Amino acid sequence: MVSLKRFTDEVLQSAIETPQPDPEGTMVVAPAVPVGARRIPREEHCLSRRQISSGALQVLNTLHQAGHQAYLVGGSVRDLLLGREPKDYDVATDARPEQVRKLFRRNARLIGRRFILVHVQFGPEIVEVATFRGQGESAEETSERSASGRILADNVYGSLEEDAGRRDFTANALYYNIADRSILDFADGLTDLQAGRLRMIGDPEQRYREDPVRMLRAVRFAAKLGFQMDAAVEAAIAPCRDLLLEVPSARLFEETIKLFLTGHAQSSFDLLRRTGLFAALFPQLDRVLDAADAESARELLRLALEGTDQRVLLGKSVTPAFLFAALLWSALQAQRQHLEAQDKPANVALQQAAAELLEESRGRVAIPRRFALPMREIWDLQPRFTRRGGRRPYALLAHPRFRAAFDFLLLRQQSGEFVDHPELAGLGTWWTEFQEADSEGRKALMEQARREDAAPEAPLGPLPSNGLRRRPRRRRRKPSRLARVPSAADDASGNGTTG
Known part of the structure; x- marks a missing residue:
């Protein structure tokens, strides 16, 4: 692995919180705001570069300096805005997976089938990099779906705006822009964060049919963050619960581990029971508990x-x-x-x-x-x-x-x-x-x-x-007089009888 030591100066320089003047004395110009997004400038939010891990900063800076768009996105932005320590960091970019791997060489590896991602590793830290996902509206770029609407293959790339539309919850559609330290909010997610509300982007039932695991994610985020599920988010679970049978059982195990082994098991269990999802996962136990x-x-x-x-x-x-x-x-x-x-x-x-x-x-x-x-x-x-x-x-x-x-x-x-x-x-x-x-x-x-x-x-x-x-005690049989004579090998190993 390439050491982070040679990147120290660059990371420290990028940790400065205010835009820096260029050699001619002009300020860095903020990029154009994407269609449908609200730009929250640095002075109006609490997310500081000093809170971001050195590995994530290196990925963001390297992509940006190579001419690509690079955003910190998802749970890491959400948790930092809530004053929590992120478990991991996700980066969204317009660079294709092959381009990302080329930039980081031996530090990067491609993973995933449903959607190809790049894991960039610095020591024990792994930063997940995903190319902007598209809507797949053209004939050549259509996601593969099951009869119920579940997305099976999704290697469809698109723009930043399309990527935001593909996110599940509003609180997860906040993008921290490395270029000017602003946050792009596409779905009023910051308001939902402040209100402690878990709201879906788009129609909840349709989003559950695209990926039924989103129902478990809704429970997990509500339990973990202490948020209230939006009424539409919870109401759409009942008609979609049985879709979990279409999800690979190994993936359901992984999601169950996240529900029960990350510090909010009791609240997750209560929500699973309330929404009927526990019966979908453990039907036999659910009947016993009732x-x-x-x-x-x-x-x-x-x-x-x-x-x-x-x-x-x-x-x-x-x-x-x-x-x-x-x-x-x-x-x-x-x-x-x-x-x-x-x-x-x-x-x-x-x-x-x-x-x-x-x-x-x-x-x-x-x-x-x-x-x-x-x-x-x-x-x-x-x-x-x-x-x-x-x-x-x-x-x-x-x-x-x-x-x-x-x-x-x-x-x-x-x-x-x-x-x-x-x-x-x-x-x-x-x-x-x-x-x-x-x-x-x-x-x-x-x-x-x-x-x-x-x-x-x-x-x-x-x-x-x-x-x-309770079993009756068995009587030990007396050894027969015709029992064989123990050999030397028996005596040496301690497995034979003694005279």
Whole structure:
């Protein structure tokens, strides 16, 4: 990668906030205002170049000096005007992707199929550069669409005015002009920002049909920014919800991650439920949550979402595996109980329910294998917390997924899932003490658990919390006198019998 060090002087020079006179003493002339745009001069807005990352500034300056139009656009402009730290920076330009790549050479790579973009990388920072999108009105430049109107391929280039018309929400159609430090507002987006209103550019239903993911984006922006969705934006969701079935399930997973793992999971969930979008993404879980006796399921989900938001706020790591394990746990339990009612063995019912649930999600929100496997481990370990005899607690403690499974157990207990099963109420406390105890303390805890399990009131039937039946203890067979004589290899490896 090319170092930013050689660009330092240029970036510092470009950070000056007022227009500079040229050698003849005249001021820099502001570019002509595009048709339909309102130009907000530098002195009338709060966005400063000093707030923009060095990488984004370098991309803007390089494009501008090469004779191209270059604008900071989208969420970065919106967030800076709201006093927030942008997560990333997007640049819009009239330069074609090949021209952008040529300007930045080894720092740039082309990505995307639906619309080709250029990622320009400076160290850990990636600046996304997009060529102005057009309306595709000519016969040779028509976007490829599905029967429902969804845009499938969109490599149609156009003017700045056309690009603004293709943006989804007014708050995302603000362009910061590197040439004169003004902001171009094509859809009264600054007024909507100040009012805390999320408004669509164009007819909301038509825009949803072009790209159904915009419904999820509406929820995400409203939750993230604390904005009120415009009445037309929300009303158009109901007739378009089923269009999400046309969206690739991998893309829906990515959008779901943005909804739930960026610090506003609880408010996103509330909006998804209110608009009916949660049922479109997780139909089986939505039915469970609507049941009258699902109080503990709703509470578990609330605790998981709030805990996720808290970890994001504190800068701690979050994993989709744990959150999705919590999201789908209640649906898993309902499916497991249904299978057990068909005389499936408890452990078989649990495994089959997990497989069926994940398979069903492939048609909605496809959970990648790298997250699905840890999810299933978290679920599979839950019944093992009730087995506290012999070497089993030590084996569970050594499991690589123990900590996540233990945290999940505490979440279940806190949600009230064990309220009708007093024999399980102290399970989380027992395992907490077992982790902290020394060798003698662990032996005492295991003896205590043995006495509790042997008590007459201990349940012998299926445990509603994990679906496992208590198995009778098997007698160890005495070794036959005709057993083979252990070899030297057995003695060396520790796998053979000893005389």
